Amino acid sequence: MVAVKAVLLDLDGTLLDTVLDLHAAANGMQRDLGNAEVAIEDIRAYVGRGIPNLVKRVLAGVLEAADDPTPPPADALASFKKHYEHFNGRAAKPFPGVMEGVRALKAMGLPLGVITNKAQAFTLPLLERTGLAPFMDVVVSGDILPKPKPDPMPVIWACGRLGVSPADTLLIGDSVHDFKAGRSGGCKVFLVPYGYNEGQDVRGLDADAIVETLFDAAQLVTRA
Template sequence: MKAGHAAIRGVIVDLDGTMLDTVPDFHVAINRMRADFGLDAISHERIEQLVGKGSENLIRGVLAIDFDGAGVEQRISDAMAAYQRHYLAINGDHSALYDGVLAGLDAMKSMGLRMACVTNKPIAFAAPLLEKKGLASYFEVVYGGECLPRKKPDPMPLLQVCADFALPPGQVVAIGDSSNDAEAARAAGCFVLTVPYGYNHGQPVHEIESDGIVESLLQAATLISSHNHTAN
């Protein structure tokens, strides 16, 4: 965020890799799905590199470890059904909040910021997960990957939130852990802050063009507050 710009009035927060470490959930559900297909378990690290572009992309990547393109297409429907069944059975059981998430959200709420969660995770997974982890009440709006015709890195979900809040994109900041979040925010005209502890498809977060790297959502809230005190 830059001096002289308008005050921030809205915040759009990513879910996986930003508020919650959900790879342990993915790890359990994916390996149960692989066992259904007679495939060996894969590592936490391998799954982490595939997270962030939606469930279908994740499962395609998992199948591509063992099958060629035709083999993936032959199995994707059954694999998705198996994965969704296993994931819903354990959704949130193995995931954990990152440090500073609740304190950061509390600080943003106390500042009167409008708050939305935009994730590429299916809403059928995202909504109960937010409830289970005590996060749902912070957000006026939640969009999952299939809620709109296009998902991040397309700017559509972020622009929809701006419209929902009746705010220009220049008064909204997106907070995420990956290039998907940054590209969507840049295209929408929003500010973007990135956290260094998420997934980002195995690429260093420092390679993402953003308005700053924040160590936690609490630090993000502090930065927004400082910006707003000096904004025009």
């Protein structure tokens, strides 16, 4: 068992399966630009480092496009955001065990938070539309602090808002970026194997646990 005072959760790929919405927005952008549409499997691989990097990956057709610090073309980014505003939350749904896990954690009296690289303009409506908003005590979107994940800044900031130490906090995510943010921020880290991990199997990371569902995670947690 892991004794904690708060739990922080990644959004896309951990709490919610959002790939259908993102796929629809990406192909809307591609049509606007006169480009070929992309496969949903590609979008699933490209998710994880925020919308600007997703746009760069879609345009280039490779994961490595996110390593280039150059911003995506303004017209492409604007097009994607226009379409995503329309599709955001329409097909997104919690992964199996998420609602049960969230309820179990809240029943222990644990404060919960979301840490995502998604922009706040999309994060808050998505949480509302999928029924997760009432469970969250803090939400840290990718554009409200100078540094997003994998930097630990969002983790440390969220812990401060919740009034807990990172050492007493559990972060649950689906990727190496979540792992790095949690570990370097001083948190305990659980990882789920089903999410958007950019092709890197999280089972190879030194997490405190690999959990098949969020409900399984809740069974390993007790309130400190």
